[in-house]
Amino acid sequence: MATTIRDVAEAAGVSAMAVSKVLHGTGSTVRVSAQTAANIRRVAADLRYQPNRLARSFRQQKTNTIGLVFSHFGRIGEADGYFAALLNGAMTATFQSEYSLTICPKLAMSSTNGQLNDGRFDGLLWCKPDYTRESAESIGLSKMPIVMMHAPAGEGPEVPRFCCDNEQGLRLAVTHLVELGHRKITFLSDHFNHTTAEGRVRTAAFMSAMAEHGLTCREDELLYWSQECDEMAEFVSAPDRPTAMIMFSELHAVYALRKAEQLGISVPGDLSVIGYDSTAFCETTRPRLTAISQPIEQMAYDATTKLIAYIEAEKTESHFFIYPCGLDIRESTGHPIHRESK
Amino acid sequence: MATTIRDVAEAAGVSAMAVSKVLHGTGSTVRVSAQTAANIRRVAADLRYQPNRLARSFRQQKTNTIGLVFSHFGRIGEADGYFAALLNGAMTATFQSEYSLTICPKLAMSSTNGQLNDGRFDGLLWCKPDYTRESAESIGLSKMPIVMMHAPAGEGPEVPRFCCDNEQGLRLAVTHLVELGHRKITFLSDHFNHTTAEGRVRTAAFMSAMAEHGLTCREDELLYWSQECDEMAEFVSAPDRPTAMIMFSELHAVYALRKAEQLGISVPGDLSVIGYDSTAFCETTRPRLTAISQPIEQMAYDATTKLIAYIEAEKTESHFFIYPCGLDIRESTGHPIHRESK
DNA sequence: TTGAAAGCGCTACCAA
DNA sequence: TTGGTAGCGCTTTCAA
Numbered sequence: 279m280a281t282t283i284r285d286v287a288e289a290a291g292v293s294a295m296a297v298s299k300v301l302h303g304t305g306s307t308v309r310v311s312a313q314t315a316a317n318i319r320r321v322a323a324d325l326r327y328q329p330n331r332l333a334r335s336f337r338q339q340k341t342n343t344i345g346l347v348f349s350h351f352g353r354i355g356e357a358d359g360y361f362a363a364l365l366n367g368a369m370t371a372t373f374q375s376e377y378s379l380t381i382c383p384k385l386a387m388s389s390t391n392g393q394l395n396d397g398r399f400d401g402l403l404w405c406k407p408d409y410t411r412e413s414a415e416s417i418g419l420s421k422m423p424i425v426m427m428h429a430p431a432g433e434g435p436e437v438p439r440f441c442c443d444n445e446q447g448l449r450l451a452v453t454h455l456v457e458l459g460h461r462k463i464t465f466l467s468d469h470f471n472h473t474t475a476e477g478r479v480r481t482a483a484f485m486s487a488m489a490e491h492g493l494t495c496r497e498d499e500l501l502y503w504s505q506e507c508d509e510m511a512e513f514v515s516a517p518d519r520p521t522a523m524i525m526f527s528e529l530h531a532v533y534a535l536r537k538a539e540q541l542g543i544s545v546p547g548d549l550s551v552i553g554y555d556s557t558a559f560c561e562t563t564r565p566r567l568t569a570i571s572q573p574i575e576q577m578a579y580d581a582t583t584k585l586i587a588y589i590e591a592e593k594t595e596s597h598f599f600i601y602p603c604g605l606d607i608r609e610s611t612g613h614p615i616h617r618e619s620k
Numbered sequence: 621m622a623t624t625i626r627d628v629a630e631a632a633g634v635s636a637m638a639v640s641k642v643l644h645g646t647g648s649t650v651r652v653s654a655q656t657a658a659n660i661r662r663v664a665a666d667l668r669y670q671p672n673r674l675a676r677s678f679r680q681q682k683t684n685t686i687g688l689v690f691s692h693f694g695r696i697g698e699a700d701g702y703f704a705a706l707l708n709g710a711m712t713a714t715f716q717s718e719y720s721l722t723i724c725p726k727l728a729m730s731s732t733n734g735q736l737n738d739g740r741f742d743g744l745l746w747c748k749p750d751y752t753r754e755s756a757e758s759i760g761l762s763k764m765p766i767v768m769m770h771a772p773a774g775e776g777p778e779v780p781r782f783c784c785d786n787e788q789g790l791r792l793a794v795t796h797l798v799e800l801g802h803r804k805i806t807f808l809s810d811h812f813n814h815t816t817a818e819g820r821v822r823t824a825a826f827m828s829a830m831a832e833h834g835l836t837c838r839e840d841e842l843l844y845w846s847q848e849c850d851e852m853a854e855f856v857s858a859p860d861r862p863t864a865m866i867m868f869s870e871l872h873a874v875y876a877l878r879k880a881e882q883l884g885i886s887v888p889g890d891l892s893v894i895g896y897d898s899t900a901f902c903e904t905t906r907p908r909l910t911a912i913s914q915p916i917e918q919m920a921y922d923a924t925t926k927l928i929a930y931i932e933a934e935k936t937e938s939h940f941f942i943y944p945c946g947l948d949i950r951e952s953t954g955h956p957i958h959r960e961s962k
Numbered sequence: 963t964t965g966a967a968a969g970c971g972c973t974a975c976c977a978a
Numbered sequence: 979t980t981g982g983t984a985g986c987g988c989t990t991t992c993a994a
Contacts, residue, residue, distance in 0.1 A: 280737070282764075282987060293965045298989060309963050326761075332739030333987035336678040337970055343722070353708050356900045359698035361707075365723075366695050373725065378740075380685070380722040381711065394623070397674030397971085398720075419668075421622075558698045562874050564747050564906030624971060635981045640973060651979050654994055675971035739987090 281327045287301035290314075290321040297322070301329065336397075343378045344368075344585065345399040350427070358528035360574065364427070367578025370405060375586045394420045396437030400589045403427065403582055406474045409434045423588040424579045430479040436596040438588075440581040442572035444476065445483045447603030451524050451552045452487035454605055459613050460522040460550060461493060466501040467526040477526065480554075484524060503530065510522050521614035522550035524570075528559055531567055535610070539564075556579055556606045565609035572603050632656075632663040639664070643671065678739075684712075685720040686927065687741040689704060690748055700870035701899030702916065706769070710745060710921025711925035714794040717928050737872055738763045741852045742931045744923055745769065748816045751776045765930040767923045772821040773884050780930075782916035782923040786818065789945030793866050793894045794829035801955050802864040803835060808843040808848045808876070809868040819868065822896075826866060845872065863956035864892035866912075870901055873909055877952070881906075888954035898948045914945050 280610070283301075287294040296310050300318045310405070321327075335341040346368060354361040372379045380399065394402065394416050401423040407413065417424055417435040429439040448465075455463050465484040471477040481500065488495050501513065513519060525531040531553030538545050545551055545565055553560060556571035580599065588594045625643075629636040642660045652660070654761070663669075677683040690708060696703040709844050714721045722741065736744065736758050743765040749755065759766055759777045771781040790807075797805050807826040813819040823842065830837050843855065857863060871896030880887050881895040887893055887907055895902060898913035922941065931937045 283989095284987080285983060292988090295965065295989080296963095299964095302989090311963065314963085326734030326735060328738060330739040330987055332674075332678050332683065334989080336674050336972095336986090337988045337990085339970075341674065353711070354704050355706040356701035356708070362696050362698040362703060365703075366698070369695070369723065369725070378722050378724060380720050381707075382720060383711070383715065393668060393670030396670060397672040536903060559904075561878060562901075562905045564904065564908075566906075625973095636971090637973075637981065638979095641980095644973090646973060653979065656979085672971055676973080678970090678988095679972045679974085681986070905973080 280330070281325045283327070283329070286322050286325055286327050288319065289325060290318050299313060301327075302334075306467055339397075339542060341398060341400055343380055343399050344372055344582065345380050345382045347382050347402050347403045347404045349384070355527075355529040358532060358555070359530060359559035360555050361428065362576040363555075363557050364405065364521065364578045367575035367580075368582045371579045371582035371586065375583075375584060394424075395422045401425070401585045402608070403578075403585055404429075404437075406476065407434060408474050423594045424586040425564060425588070426444075427577060427581050428474070428476045428615060430475055431591060431598050432479075433475055438584060438595065438597045438599065440577045440584075440599045440601070441476070442577070442601045442603050444480050444603070445486070447554070447570040447572065447605075448480060448483040449487040449490065450603065450605040452493075454568075455522045455524075456491045456493070456609065456613065458522075458550065460520075462518070462520040463488065463493065463522045463524065464499055464501055464520040465524050465526075466494055466503060466530055468503050468530065471526050472502055480526060486547075501535070519533060520549075522552070522611070523555075524552045526554055528555045528557065528567065528569065530552045531569070532563060535565075535567070545610050547615060550611040550614070551609060552605075557602070560606065560608060563610075568608045568611040569606050570603050571606050573601055577601055622672070625665045625669070625671070628660065628664050628667055628669050631667060632660050634660060640666040641768055643669075644676075657764075681739075682739060683720075683742055684718060685722055685741050686714055686924065687722050687724045687744045689724050689744050689746045697869075697871040700874060700897070701901035702870060702897055705897075705899050705916040706747065707918045709917040709922075710924045713921045713924035713928065717925075719928060737764045742769070743927045745920075745927055746771075746779075748813075749776060749816065761949050765927055765936045767930070768925040769919060769923050770816070770818045772817055773940050774821075774895045776816055780923075780926060780936065780939045780941065782919045782926075782941045782943070783818070784919070784943045785945050786822050787828070789896070789914065789947070790822060790825040790866065791829040791832065792945065792947040794826065794833060794835075796910075796949065796953065797864045797892060797894070798833045798835070800864075800892065800953060802862075804860065804862040805830065805835065805866065806837055806841055806843055806862040806867075807866050808845060808872055810845050810872065813868050822868060845875075863890075864894070864953070866894045866896075868896055870895045870897045870899065870909065870911065872907060873911070873952070877905055877907075877909070887952050889957060892953040892956070894947075894953060898946070902948065902950060905952075910950045910953040911948050912945050915943055915946050919943055930931075 283294050283297050287297045292314060298304055299310055301322060338427045368379060404424055405427045407426055407429050414435055417437060424437045426437055426439045428441055430441050465481060467477055505521050531551055534551055535545060538549060543549055553567045553569035555574060556569035560567040560569050625636050625639050629639045634656060639660050640646055641652050642657045642665060710721060715720055746766055747769045749768055749771050756777055759779060766779045768779055768781045769942055772782055772783050807823060867876060873893055876893055877887060880891060895909045895911035896910035897916060902909040902911050
């Protein structure tokens with residue numbers, strides 16, 4: 279079939295070992311003269327020899343490939359910058375180190391007997407863990423390095439995590455709204471994200487930030503939208519509806535902005551909206567989106583770099599890396615004027 | 621180290637073949653009794669046996685993995701929906717068929733002796749080919765199925781291509797602008813995209829659409845921006861500047877909208893802007909972006925599905941799949957009022 | 963400085 | 979209905 283290392287060896291009149299040594303620098307005890315090496319290289323080029331990476335990986339038990347796992351979304355958002363930022367960070371780190379990146383939305387589900395390590399990956403970058411019993415068990419059992427993003431402290435297996443300071447982020451957002459005069463504020467997520475570890479943490483962080491200002495938001499006043507937020511109309515028509523909403527992500531915020539416009543609700547006049555992530559995307563919305571910021575690309579880059587370090591060092595440590603949040607105030611938040619004057 | 625198929629076979633008192641047959645259904649001539657099968661399954665679960673996919677792939681010369689190649693961008697845009705749509709289409713198709721997707725921004729560059737097939741992939745989804753001599757040669761030589769997206773007819777190797785009808789798209793855009801009263805129109809790309817096959821085709825299509833209306837745009841009046849379009853200020857201050865711009869992508873359009881706002885140029889009052897792709901993202905810009913539409917996700921889905929079909933059929937055909945473009949008129953285009961009245 | 967042998971984990975093929 | 983043998987392409991280890 280294809281030219282193998284043995285074909286090259288034969289044609290060059292040397293052993294396969296010599297070829298391997300020359301072309302891949304492998305085999306520490308093997309030594310080849312400069313002349314032989316040059317000859318081998320020439321023959322390889324003549325025969326259009328292409329090393330079989332699969333065979334190498336198999337032999338070395340090392341694929342130089344990282345799996346990108348995100349259990350919860352088989353689709354990525356088309357109207358926000360989150361996934362792009364994540365991927366940019368992960369790609370930069372992997373490609374720098376000559377690794378490849380394979381997308382596995384549901385590795386845990388497809389694994390056998392709860393084992394993640396099927397030989398394809400040297401390590402996993404696991405995003406938005408949901409810590410179902412299966413996935414937590416699998417992660418605990420795995421011998422392969424795993425690093426997590428958006429995995430807050432306090433639950434889940436002991437692996438390195440990269441997470442933003444959700445408490446700080448929500449405190450900034452709530453304080454901003456309170457200073458603008460808002461009293462009735464709610465937090466919005468969706469049924470999907472709410473089952474992730476970070477979903478729970480953000481909700482709790484919102485509640486306690488509210489409490490710090492002597493405000494409350496009952497459990498049943500939190501909002502969980504389905505994908506296209508059809509509940510918006512119902513929500514805004516309620517007599518005692520909130521004057522401000524903090525959203526789980528940019529995507530949620532965008533849906534809200536769009537729906538608000540359709541319904542004739544002005545933002546920020548009738549309703550203030552705060553998003554989460556604050557990518558370049560927030561500059562393009564109408565109005566520009568005020569958002570809690572986290573350095574997603576940097577986090578993904580750091581997480582991936584760390585993962586590769588663990589792989590190469592053949593040992594993992596269980597650190598928790600926390601990134602500060604900011605609040606980028608743009609145009610979607612303001613005083614609750616209209617409501618007061620009515 | 622890890623439990624192998626032989627460990628399971630030994631523990632169950634059967635041959636490795638029997639285990640392979642039961643757990644993977646492989647080996648057509650092998651038959652195992654229901655009782656033996658049940659026993660094998662139990663033992664495998666007890667031993668927490670995890671099949672080594674790398675070994676299977678190596679043996680079968682089949683990885684069930686598709687490489688996603690995009691030679692030109694090591695980064696993806698964070699402020700448009702293009703890549704997300706592409707990825708959603710590709711992911712849906714691959715995951716449906718139990719394939720994986722590996723991101724390879726520069727497979728062609730890293731290949732040895734111009735050979736793409738290093739054993740890792742069963743096929744390639746190649747986006748935005750640039751047809752450098754090396755890549756064209758590699759593609760021609762490759763025995764592995766390759767399918768291209770955004771590869772217009774007329775140049776490049778004979779592989780199946782999935783492309784939108786650029787001529788139609790640009791005709792729709794130019795006609796729309798002309799009907800609004802515009803006469804001085806330009807097309808904007810960047811140095812990056814202009815080197816891709818589709819970049820050249822869109823420029824040519826723009827020129828001929830202009831010609832159909834008796835309008836011209838000289839080569840030197842076309843715009844090629846660098847990433848952040850810093851030339852914008854210079855461009856808009858020119859006395860005879862265009863009243864409308866058609867952009868290579870949404871991303872370009874967004875940069876233009878943002879820059880225009882900074883410079884106090886009103887859109888569409890002072891300047892009409894048309895983007896390309898028309899993802900959900902266009903609904904979120906300010907003003908909403910008028911854009912030529914192409915069904916990216918569908919195209920990516922179809923291309924990937926076709927690729928998998930070729931892989932499984934072990935033969936490729938060289939079809940050209942063309943998708944109609946539309947024009948989604950939103951708010952970024954209008955009569956060139958301000959200019960006329962000045 | 964070079965070569966030979968063995969084997970990574972799995973499955974195709976042939977024999978019983 | 980089951981098992982044995984061989985080998986995918988490469989590299990590790992040991993011998994020359």
